[in-house]
Amino acid sequence: MIDLGRLRALHAVAVHGSINAAAAALGYTPSAVSQQIAKLERETRTTLLERRGRGVVLTDAARSLAGTAHSVLALVEQAEIRLEQLRGAAVGRVRLGAFATACRGLLPPAVAALAAEQAELDLRVLEVDPPSAVEMVSRGELDVAVVHDWTNTPLAVDESLARHPLGEDHADVLVPAGHRLAEQSSVQPEDLVGERWICQPAGSICHDWLVRTMREARVEPIVAHEITEYQTQLEFLALGQGIALLPRLGRAALPPTVRALRLRPVPTRRLFAVWRERASRRPAIAVTVQALVRTWDKVVQTT
Incomplete structure (x- = not known):
């Protein structure tokens, strides 16, 4: 055999x-x-x-x-x-994928809650970007994934997958404390003409969203530095090497050398959980998604 x-x-x-x-x-x-x-x-x-x-x-x-x-x-x-189902309990392994800021800002309390409440559940976490996560769920390599898209850049999700909305996360424009716009409370794309951007690499959801949003406002963004990790972006930014657009979820307290400005209209990304539709009857999937929903409701109050 x-x-x-x-x-x-x-x-x-x-x-x-x-x-x-x-x-x-x-x-x-x-x-x-x-x-x-x-x-x-x-x-x-x-x-x-x-x-x-x-x-x-x-x-x-x-x-x-x-x-x-x-x-x-x-x-x-x-x-x-x-x-x-016959056992009526959430048991076995659940492979949970999520993008970086969700891994930092959402998953730790959700996973801790599941570990305390579901003793027979073996939860395994993998950090993975949304497009890859959707593909891995479709292929059966992940059981559940937390993914996101932007309101003007939807994420393609196969019809074989079920999805449940978790909530919305906003992003701010971050500038060095000595920047010409640092004392403003909010800015518009037109205010950012000629600025050098620090953002994620081309092909990523955040990079594509930034370029599309700026171009829709007839502003051609100058992408100076392509850096995946947000904390590293902050290090460049704090030393005056550009500006960045960072989500609030999972964002650490900003140093005094950095200012956060609201961008108008407000950049909004939608978070949702996806899993294979045929696995919807599995109790372990249900409790995992429920834990994500509960945790998001708590996290969003602090971001």
Whole structure:
């Protein structure tokens, strides 16, 4: 009989294209994935991976087996859901993904509450950006994900996924304390002509939102520094190397060298949880989403 864990490893390699990418998606080390594949080869007496340059490619047999794996893993998930329903309790592992500021500002109290209330729940957290999180939920690599989009930049979510709104988070323009606009309480895009921006890399939701919003106001943003981590953006900003747009969720107290200004209209991002529709009957999914909703209601009062 084929071991499901090994089958899952092969399926991940087929989906992600490499052992390293599969390991990252599964939360394993590359060597652990390689060992799983090697055991599966011995188990099936079939060569599944072939060396190609510095990487590997799937053999015809591996592609055939991986093609069946998706359906098999979906059936196993349904069986586990049914058993969990019969027990009437939230049990088992829940793989929860979230973007960086949600990992910092929302998940710690939510995960702590679940750990205290649901002793049989094994919650695992992965930091991942919203588009990738949606794909991972669709593929069964995450069970629930906290994602976001901006009101004028919606996030594509497959129809096979269920979603529940958590709330709205606002963002402010941050400027150095000595900036020409530092004493203003609010600004408009037109006030920011010629400013050098510090923002996330091109292709990210926040970068694309900033560029689109400025251009809608007929202002061409000058992106001087592309930096993923918000705290690092603040370090550049505090030393006068540009301005930035930072959300309030998960934002630490600002140093005295930085000022927060409201941007008009107010930049608003929508937070929501997504999971596979077919897993909606699983009690563990329900309690996880409920904990996220409760925690958001508390967090939003302090941001």
